[in-house]
Amino acid sequence: MTHRPYTPWLFLLPGLAVCIMFTIFPFLNMIVLAFTDASALGSGQFTGVDNFVRMAQDPKFWLAARNSLLYMVCVVPPLVLLPLLIAMLAQKIVPGIGIFRTAFFTPVIASAVVVGLIWTWLLDSRGLVNNVVEALGGTRIGFLTDSTLLLVSSMVVTVWRGLGYYMVIYLAALANVPKDLHEAAMVDGAGPVRRFWSVTVPSLRPTMVLVAALSAVNGFRVFSEIYLLSGGSGGPGGASTTMVMLIQLTGRGLTGEVGYASALSFVLFVILLGLLLITLKLNRREDQL
Amino acid sequence: MKRRTFLAGLAAVPVAGCGLSGNTASNSAANGQVTGEITFQTWSLKPKYTDYVNGVVDAFQKQHQGTTVKWVDQPADGYLAKVMADASAGSLPDVINVPPDLSFPLAKAGQLVNLDESLKDAKPEYLENAWQAFEIPGKGGCYGFPWYLNTGPIFYNKALFQQAGLDPNKPPANFKELEEQALKLAEKKIAMLGQTPSIADFGLYGVKVFENDKFTFNEPKGVEFVESYKRMYDAGALIPEALTQNYTGAGAKFMAQQTALNPGSAYDLGKFKTDAPSLYANIGITKPITNTGSANMFLHGVSVPKSSKNQATALAFGRFVTNAENQVKFAKLASIFPSTSKGGDDPYFTTEDGSDEARVRVAAAKQLKTAVNYTPVQFSDQMREALLQQLADAMLGKKSPKQALDDAVNECNRLLK
Numbered sequence: 001m002t003h004r005p006y007t008p009w010l011f012l013l014p015g016l017a018v019c020i021m022f023t024i025f026p027f028l029n030m031i032v033l034a035f036t037d038a039s040a041l042g043s044g045q046f047t048g049v050d051n052f053v054r055m056a057q058d059p060k061f062w063l064a065a066r067n068s069l070l071y072m073v074c075v076v077p078p079l080v081l082l083p084l085l086i087a088m089l090a091q092k093i094v095p096g097i098g099i100f101r102t103a104f105f106t107p108v109i110a111s112a113v114v115v116g117l118i119w120t121w122l123l124d125s126r127g128l129v130n131n132v133v134e135a136l137g138g139t140r141i142g143f144l145t146d147s148t149l150l151l152v153s154s155m156v157v158t159v160w161r162g163l164g165y166y167m168v169i170y171l172a173a174l175a176n177v178p179k180d181l182h183e184a185a186m187v188d189g190a191g192p193v194r195r196f197w198s199v200t201v202p203s204l205r206p207t208m209v210l211v212a213a214l215s216a217v218n219g220f221r222v223f224s225e226i227y228l229l230s231g232g233s234g235g236p237g238g239a240s241t242t243m244v245m246l247i248q249l250t251g252r253g254l255t256g257e258v259g260y261a262s263a264l265s266f267v268l269f270v271i272l273l274g275l276l277l278i279t280l281k282l283n284r285r286e287d288q289l
Numbered sequence: 290m291k292r293r294t295f296l297a298g299l300a301a302v303p304v305a306g307c308g309l310s311g312n313t314a315s316n317s318a319a320n321g322q323v324t325g326e327i328t329f330q331t332w333s334l335k336p337k338y339t340d341y342v343n344g345v346v347d348a349f350q351k352q353h354q355g356t357t358v359k360w361v362d363q364p365a366d367g368y369l370a371k372v373m374a375d376a377s378a379g380s381l382p383d384v385i386n387v388p389p390d391l392s393f394p395l396a397k398a399g400q401l402v403n404l405d406e407s408l409k410d411a412k413p414e415y416l417e418n419a420w421q422a423f424e425i426p427g428k429g430g431c432y433g434f435p436w437y438l439n440t441g442p443i444f445y446n447k448a449l450f451q452q453a454g455l456d457p458n459k460p461p462a463n464f465k466e467l468e469e470q471a472l473k474l475a476e477k478k479i480a481m482l483g484q485t486p487s488i489a490d491f492g493l494y495g496v497k498v499f500e501n502d503k504f505t506f507n508e509p510k511g512v513e514f515v516e517s518y519k520r521m522y523d524a525g526a527l528i529p530e531a532l533t534q535n536y537t538g539a540g541a542k543f544m545a546q547q548t549a550l551n552p553g554s555a556y557d558l559g560k561f562k563t564d565a566p567s568l569y570a571n572i573g574i575t576k577p578i579t580n581t582g583s584a585n586m587f588l589h590g591v592s593v594p595k596s597s598k599n600q601a602t603a604l605a606f607g608r609f610v611t612n613a614e615n616q617v618k619f620a621k622l623a624s625i626f627p628s629t630s631k632g633g634d635d636p637y638f639t640t641e642d643g644s645d646e647a648r649v650r651v652a653a654a655k656q657l658k659t660a661v662n663y664t665p666v667q668f669s670d671q672m673r674e675a676l677l678q679q680l681a682d683a684m685l686g687k688k689s690p691k692q693a694l695d696d697a698v699n700e701c702n703r704l705l706k
Contacts, residue, residue, distance in 0.1 A: 145529035255669035
């Protein structure tokens with residue numbers, strides 16, 4: 001059976017049109033704007049690499065880049081390991097396991113704003129956590145008013161929100177781990193810990209790389225947690241501002257510096273692309289060994 | 290950016306805007322026939338004021354046969370994004386509800402009709418200070434009909450004052466007393482304030498905020514003001530969240546009785562009554578703290594974009610919505626005040642009936658006659674953020690008050706260009 005050569009394109013057209021309009025065109029436009037002094041109400045003039053020179057001298061950029069990097073480094077290990085452990089518990093078929101799985105997945109489907117508000121109430125200087133701390137004889141802790149603790153609090157929320165999502169990915173991967181490998185290891189006398197390190201982890205390594213890559217990208221691009229916990233301010237003196245938050249603060253509103261915000265977005269894209277390429281390369285190298 | 294209208298909150302919305310030169314709004318369009326269809330966009334008036342707005346629209350259509358006004362209300366969240374998207378696309382509605390700080394960048398980009406050129410006889414119909422709030426000093430031109438205004442008293446928590454041994458009937462009347470009383474409250478671990486000063490607070494303190502086309506709030510008086518806040522912060526007279534909080538957050542802390550004093554509006558009083566009855570039972574109301582003799586004023590307006598295909602009708606409708614009769618009706622519904630020169634003469638704004646609401650209303654209406662919009666129209670969101678961040682650094686001792694203000698002013702002037 002033959003078909004006209006353009007027939008597949010007709011099927012692709014709707015999806016392609018949406019992709020071009022809402023992803024590729026804005027992306028290309030962002031690159032163009034990065035080399036201009038565009039504002040929200042004007043396309044601006046071509047300014048060459050001025051935005052990038054300014055960025056190199058902008059302490060806010062370096063602070064935001066440092067915070068984003070720190071965020072990524074801190075959230076990736078728990079987001080790779082904890083969901084795996086939870087998935088191993090959740091895959092057991094025992095009565096009531098559905099409730100357990102649902103409990104862990106709930107934060108994933110909860111609105112980011114609702115999650116942010118709940119954690120703000122919990123961690124506020126007069127919030128539940130501080131009330132407990134005070135009742136136990138301690139002094140109130142500035143979870144949301146100290147720039148370092150604000151970052152740590154946001155990381156905790158990010159990990160909490162990510163557990164369920166990555167758990168589901170691990171559950172799918174665990175279902176594909178051959179049972180006979182575990183049985184063979186058991187026959188050879190391997191205990192549960194040994195089986196975890198020698199059977200489960202090697203079998204799940206591609207999935208772990210995927211989770212690491214996804215959580216690294218999401219960690220570096222963090223916005224909603226830090227925005228909501230800091231009330232949109234980036235913490236006292238803006239000291240907890242991350243890259244995406246800096247982009248938002250710079251480019252928002254009718255008076256936003258869209259050109260500079262685009263340059264920041266472009267640099268963020270390059271950093272994230274670099275991260276993904278490194279991850280992929282490491283994964284391939286290990287595959288070849 | 291979280292922004293609240295007076296109707297949804299109060300007076301935290303810095304508003305002011307207008308002016309700019311070189312506008313070529315066409316008089317021919319303004320003088321053209323009032324007919325055809327226009328779109329009127331408001332900011333979060335549905336569903337509470339649906340009947341009122343529909344009534345205004347119907348009355349206009351009856352008065353001007355052959356006109357159709359399509360009313361579109363946008364929610365408060367995302368309003369700015371909506372205006373920005375429409376402005377970028379050149380498709381703003383014919384009549385838009387904007388505060389001055391939104392009308393300023395639109396006017397600067399040449400997108401709004403200059404009312405001083407298009408409707409030369411309109412100016413006397415409005416309070417001078419309200420009209421001026423839509424102008425840029427020295428440059429002329431007005432880009433919005435002043436609509437509703439607000440100003441407000443200072444609310445304080447009498448119970449917290451009593452706990453600290455302060456006379457609950459003698460709240461601070463000036464900034465010096467504010468610091469003295471705040472330090473006394475702090476001794477009892479009670480915070481007086483929920484936020485660091487806004488740009489309007491600098492104006493109320495008597496600081497020259499903006500002069501000769503640049504920001505100047507780092508002048509010695511500004512430094513003195515921040516030093517006072519630093520002393521209060523160090524003593525614990527500001528809650529820790531004050532360093533990152535906007536007006537809305539500070540209001541919530543006052544409602545939760547975590548701070549002893551907060552500026553407010555007539556609208557807030559009703560909110561305390563229903564949402565915080567224990568606070569309402571102890572609420573004290575006093576005049577705004579100002580060193581200049583003039584209270585702060587907040588306002589909204591309606592502007593007509595140049596892109597309107599039916600400018601004559603849009604201008605006529607903008608004027609109609611903001612005329613004395615319609616504004617007074619609206620003000621009675623919404624705890625706001627009219628910006629027309631005659632609107633404030635209505636007995637509703639001049640006569641007390643013994644209730645707290647009437648007392649606040651009459652006092653606020655009186656204040657509005659001399660009130661000033663202390664927030665320069667040029668003061669953008671990014672500048673607000675820069676000031677907040679620099680003040681936080683000053684409070685935390687990372688910078689001296691002088692250095693923090695110098696840095697804030699430099700950043701604001703850079704953004705001005």
